[in-house]
Amino acid sequence: MLLSSLFLIGNFGTTEILLIVVAIILLFGAKRIPELFRGMGQGIREFKDASKEEKPEFRDRPVNPNDSNQPR
Structure with missing residues (x-):
C-alpha cells in the first residue's frame, strides 16, 4: 500500500496543479510570488x-608515485 502510494506522488493532473497554485497564492499573496521565484x-x-x-586544486594535484593506477 505504501509503496504504491509513493509511485502516485508524481502523477499530477491539471486539477491538482491548479489547487497547488491557488494554495501558494493564498499563502504568500500575489505580490510576493515573483520575489520567491526570482x-x-x-x-x-x-x-x-x-x-x-x-x-584548480583537482587540476594541479601532485601525482603520488606510489599510486597503483599509474602506468609503468
Missing part, C-alpha cells in the same frame, strides 16, 4: 555556476 532562480543559477567552475 530568489529560487538566482539560487539555482549560482549552484550551476559553482558546479561548472574548474577547481
